[in-house]
Amino acid sequence: MVGVILNLTVWLAIHTLFRETVLIHGVDAPVLASANLPAIALALGAAAILFATRAGVTATLAISALAGAALAAA
Numbered sequence: 001m002v003g004v005i006l007n008l009t010v011w012l013a014i015h016t017l018f019r020e021t022v023l024i025h026g027v028d029a030p031v032l033a034s035a036n037l038p039a040i041a042l043a044l045g046a047a048a049i050l051f052a053t054r055a056g057v058t059a060t061l062a063i064s065a066l067a068g069a070a071l072a073a074a
Helices: 002-017 037-052 057-073
Strands: 021-024 027-030
Touching: 002 027, 002 037, 037 057
Parallel strands: none
Antiparallel strands: 021 027
């Protein structure tokens, strides 16, 4: 069960952080030139909030949602 969750996590991360992927030996590999920089910035910011400030998941999600909405509006 852990492998299924890890596989889904990696798949979602690759397809969120990169706009394009290529299939190499049956595995999706990201095209590095297609990096989604706003998504990467939001992910790094959320990780910093979680680990550096030890804020809870709910607060981190709320802050990330507001930051994402601000990025979309800009």
